[in-house]
Amino acid sequence: MHIRAVQNGFVGEVTGIDICKPLTTDDVAAIERGMDQYAVLTFPDQPLTDEQQVAFTENFGELEITLAGQMAKPEERRFQQLELGDISNFNGADTTRLRARDDKRRMYALANRLWHSDASFRAVGAGYTLLHARIVPGKGADTQFADMRAAYDALSEAEKKEVEGLVCEHSIVFSREQIGFGDYNPGHEEHLKPVPHRLVLTHPKTGRKSLYLSSHIGGIVGWPVPEARAFIRDLTEHATQPQFVYSHKWRVGDMVMWDNRTVMHRATRFDDLKEVRDLRRTSLKGVGLEVKQAMAAE
Amino acid sequence: MTLSIRPLTASGFAGEVSGIDLTRPLSPDQVAAIDDGMDRFGVLVFHDQRFDDASQLAFSRNFGDLEVSSGAEMSKAQDRRLPQMEMADISNLDVKGRLRAASDRMRLTALGNRLWHSDASFRAIPAKYSLLSARTVPGTGGNTEFADMRAAYDAVDADMKAEIETLVTEHSNAYSREQIGFMKADYGEENQLKLKPVRHRLVRYDPRTGRRSLYLSAHIGTIVGWPVPEARMLIRDLMEHATQRRFVHAHVWRQWDLVIWDNRTTMHRARRYNDLTDVRDMRRTTIRGDGVTVAQVQEAA
Numbered sequence: 159m160h161i162r163a164v165q166n167g168f169v170g171e172v173t174g175i176d177i178c179k180p181l182t183t184d185d186v187a188a189i190e191r192g193m194d195q196y197a198v199l200t201f202p203d204q205p206l207t208d209e210q211q212v213a214f215t216e217n218f219g220e221l222e223i224t225l226a227g228q229m230a231k232p233e234e235r236r237f238q239q240l241e242l243g244d245i246s247n248f249n250g251a252d253t254t255r256l257r258a259r260d261d262k263r264r265m266y267a268l269a270n271r272l273w274h275s276d277a278s279f280r281a282v283g284a285g286y287t288l289l290h291a292r293i294v295p296g297k298g299a300d301t302q303f304a305d306m307r308a309a310y311d312a313l314s315e316a317e318k319k320e321v322e323g324l325v326c327e328h329s330i331v332f333s334r335e336q337i338g339f340g341d342y343n344p345g346h347e348e349h350l351k352p353v354p355h356r357l358v359l360t361h362p363k364t365g366r367k368s369l370y371l372s373s374h375i376g377g378i379v380g381w382p383v384p385e386a387r388a389f390i391r392d393l394t395e396h397a398t399q400p401q402f403v404y405s406h407k408w409r410v411g412d413m414v415m416w417d418n419r420t421v422m423h424r425a426t427r428f429d430d431l432k433e434v435r436d437l438r439r440t441s442l443k444g445v446g447l448e449v450k451q452a453m454a455a456e
Numbered sequence: 457m458t459l460s461i462r463p464l465t466a467s468g469f470a471g472e473v474s475g476i477d478l479t480r481p482l483s484p485d486q487v488a489a490i491d492d493g494m495d496r497f498g499v500l501v502f503h504d505q506r507f508d509d510a511s512q513l514a515f516s517r518n519f520g521d522l523e524v525s526s527g528a529e530m531s532k533a534q535d536r537r538l539p540q541m542e543m544a545d546i547s548n549l550d551v552k553g554r555l556r557a558a559s560d561r562m563r564l565t566a567l568g569n570r571l572w573h574s575d576a577s578f579r580a581i582p583a584k585y586s587l588l589s590a591r592t593v594p595g596t597g598g599n600t601e602f603a604d605m606r607a608a609y610d611a612v613d614a615d616m617k618a619e620i621e622t623l624v625t626e627h628s629n630a631y632s633r634e635q636i637g638f639m640k641a642d643y644g645e646e647n648q649l650k651l652k653p654v655r656h657r658l659v660r661y662d663p664r665t666g667r668r669s670l671y672l673s674a675h676i677g678t679i680v681g682w683p684v685p686e687a688r689m690l691i692r693d694l695m696e697h698a699t700q701r702r703f704v705h706a707h708v709w710r711q712w713d714l715v716i717w718d719n720r721t722t723m724h725r726a727r728r729y730n731d732l733t734d735v736r737d738m739r740r741t742t743i744r745g746d747g748v749t750v751a752q753v754q755e756a757a
Contacts, residue, residue, distance in 0.1 A: 265685040271693075336635065337692075338677070338684035376637070383637035384564040391636075392570070392728065427693060 159185065161192050161199070168305045169404045170196040177201055177413065178210045186217045193286065194364050197420045198303050198404065201413040206290050208242055211413075211440055215288050219442040222277060222284060225330060226266065229346045234263065243439030245289065247430045259431055262341055269333045270425040272373035273304060273398055275418045276441055278328045279374045281353045283444035284418040293436035294408040298428030301414070303404045303421050306368035309397035310358065313369075318358075321369070325379040326390070327352035332376030352376060359419055362445060368420045369397050397422065408437075419444065459489050461497065469604040470705040471497035478502055478714060479511045487518045490716070494585065495665050498722045499602045501707060505714040507589045509543050509739060512714075516542075516587050516741035523576060523583060523742040526629065530647045531562070538739070546588065546738035548731040558732060561642065568632045569726040571674035572603060572699055574719045575742055578629045578675045580654040580752050583719040585743040592737035593709045597729030601706045605669040606721050608698035609659065612670070617659075620670075624680040624750050625691070626653040631677035653677060656749040660720055669721045670698050671749065698723065709738075720745065 161170040170192055175185060192199050206214065215221055223240035236244040236251050247264065249255040257264040277284035289301070313321070329352040334340060342350065357378070359370045371394050378386035405426075406414055416423060418441075428435060461471040471493060476486060493500050507515070516522055525544035528536055537553070538545045548556050548563065556563040576583035588600070612620070630640040630651040640651055658679070660671045672695055679687035706727075707715055717724060729736060 259686070260683045265683060268685045268689050271689050334685075337688040382559055382564055384567045384633075385558070387636040388567045388570045388728075427689070 159188055161196070163196075164200070165404045168196055168308065169198040169200065169303065171200045171202065173202070175201070177204050177214050178206055180213070181217055190218065193415065193417055194361070197305060197307070198406075198414065198416040200406065201415075202409065203411045204290070204413045205411050206413060208237075208239075208438060211288065211290050211438055212239075212241060214413075215286075215440040215442065218286055219445065222280075222441050222443045224439065224441075225277070225279070225349060226263075229343055229349060230263070231343060241440060243441070245435075245437035245439050246293075247435055256431060256434065264430070265337075265339045265341070266334065269337050269339065269373065271427065272333055272336060273371070273394055273422045273424045274333060274374060275370065275372040275422050277418070277444070278355060278370070278372035279330045279349075279353060280444070283355065283370075285442035285444045286415050286417055287423075287439060287441040288413060288415045290414075290438045291408045291410055291412045291436075292438065293434045294410055295428045295430075295433035295435045297433075298426060299435050300405045300407050300426045301423055302426060303406065303416060303423045304398045305402045305404075305420070306371065306397060306422060307361075307366050307420050308402050309399075310367050310369045312402075313396070321357050321393070324357040325354045326357050326370070326375045326386075327354055327377045327379065328372060328374040329353070329376055330374060333373035336373065354379060361419060366420070369393065370419070371397055371422055394422075459486065459493075461493050461500070463497070464499075464501065465705050467604070467607060467702070469497065469607060469703070470499040470501065470602060470707075472501045472503075474503075476502070478505045478515050479507055482515070482518055491519070494716065494718050495662075498604055498606065499705065499707075499715065499717045502714045502716075503710060504712050505589065506712050507714065507739075509538065509540060512587065512589050512739060512741055513540065513542060516743065519585055520743040523579075523744050525740070525742070526576065526578075526650070527562075530643065530650060535562075542741060544740040544742065546736075546740050547592075548736055555732065555735065563731070564636075565633055565638050565642075567636055568629075568638065568674065570728065571632055571635060572672070572695060572723045572725045573632060573675060574671065574673040574723050576719065577627045577656060577671070577673035578651075578654060580748050582656065582745050582749070583742045584745045585716050585718055586724075587714060587716050587741045587743075589739045590709045590711055590713045590737075591739060592735045593711050594729040594731075594734035594736045596734075597727055598734075598736050599706050599708050599727040600715065601704055601725050601727060602717055603699045603723045604703045604705075604721070605672065605698060605723060606665075606667045608700075608703050609668045609670045611703075612694075612697065620658050620694070623658040624655050625658050625671075625676045625687075626655055626678050626680065627673060627675040628653040628677055629675060632674035634677075635674065655680065655752055660749060662720065667721075670694060671720070672698055672723055 159175040221241040224243040227240045459476045464470040522542040524541045
């Protein structure tokens with residue numbers, strides 16, 4: 159297995175390994191070391207099936223179920239296995255049709271074009287996310303990644319001091335309301351409740367600090383809401399400057415994994431009413447993120 | 457001494473003017489020279505202009521009719537620090553001249569000025585020039601940043617130009633404030649009608665210069681005929697494009713600076729400062745535009 163630096167210290171391309179097959183413990187350890195060193199790893203030309211993607215993901219921890227799947231009615235879902243995220247523009251299980259322009263699932267998914275960290279609306283957040291490309295459109299639809307460690311490092315000492323103790327409130331409602339979406343199926347009030355996370359994370363393995371930013375943030379504990387949001391906007395702008403960002407142009411068979419504790423990401427636009435884009439997502443429950451646990455440990 | 461203008465950026469956006477005292481009556485030639493400078497640079501910076509409110513109002517009237525400040529219009533008489541309705545109070549001071557508290561409603565709504573916007577784009581006839589005079593500046597921070605919407609339009613790719621050419625957007629003050637969690641209901645019952653959205657073209661054409669510009673603003677809430685989330689994402693993408701560093705000039709304020717910008721061809725935003733401890737007292741006058749950018753409808757909901 160070989161890792162080539164695509165973007166120094168942030169993105170690496172992995173070759174010389176077949177991740178469709180079971181891995182040895184040494185392979186798993188090598189990939190984890192790569193994730194700690196880089197934060198985003200790309201694996202080109204990996205023709206994974208859904209089962210193989212799930213099996214590969216299980217090497218690194220406990221799979222989480224996707225919120226979109228969880229909150230959808232069964233007939234709105236493409237996959238009934240909730241650990242498998244449907245990142246496509248198909249009309250649910252009917253893959254002969256694309257979602258209509260005003261389809262509720264399309265509106266919900268548009269907010270993935272805001273910079274975010276997956277599942278930051280959960281008390282434990284997400285660890286790694288793994289995204290595999292099955293069908294890619296002719297133009298657009300890059301996924302962009304921003305390095306939250308480099309963004310933290312680039313803060314001034316005064317800014318580092320200011321953000322150090324802050325706790326943010328995250329909810330899926332906050333990211334969706336930014337683009338005017340609030341049409342949730344009833345019965346999911348528990349999933350919409352804000353959860354607290356520290357704004358500055360210390361990675362459990364590398365000890366490096368990073369900004370835990372996400373479009374799911376709606377407030378800072380103890381701050382007036384407008385002041386918190388203006389501040390988070392400024393920080394997000396700082397953290398997503400071009401020097402911290404990598405744009406991934408998808409090819410069929412690409413598997414990309416990233417660490418949500420150290421990376422924000424977003425989707426970008428494509429002609430989704432005409433072209434198909436079909437990606438599958440698996441992700442892991444976060445470790446070392448829950449604010450109460452972090453406070454108790456101090 | 458005659459008026460001269462030095463470009464402040466490599467691209468020729470924003471100019472620094474010297475050789476003129478704006479607090480004295482101007483000749484028609486001087487007014488024309490400033491108008492020409494505005495067409496060319498979009499933003500003009502004048503130093504050491506010791507305005508009081510009366511002289512700022514008099515100078516501003518050289519360029520057209522003045523708008524009533526929306527902040528003044530939406531507040532009660534007993535809460536206004538400045539008596540003239542045409543003088544917008546861009547400060548962190550209350551009616552008694554004290555710093556506003558952290559939870560002060562006026563402070564929280566003013567935080568919306570930290571989003572990129574074009575002044576009064578929430579009016580059917582939006583603003584032409586804004587003129588901002590620095591009376592007291594804070595120790596650090598509080599810059600105003602300007603973005604060149606003509607250069608930003610020029611840099612849009614051909615497909616996107618075709619896509620946006622005829623789009624019409626809806627603007628309201630409520631949309632910009634809602635983004636930072638200051639909700640429409642917080643404006644009070646008496647102001648709800650003033651928050652009714654108005655329509656504008658997304659691409660403006662200036663017959664004086666023959667140039668097009670992106671008419672973007674945090675006050676935009678949707679695009680006519682589009683689903684709201686899709687409209688907001690496109691506007692966000694265009695905003696990000698239009699506010700790249702290469703289109704932006706940051707003005708660092710000195711006391712007695714006067715900056716004029718053209719809201720038809722630029723966006724701007726305020727930057728953070730220690731507003732709970734430092735005084736920042738700026739006064740703004742605003743010139744009304746020449747007309748609507750697109751026909752209004754009775755119910756532009």
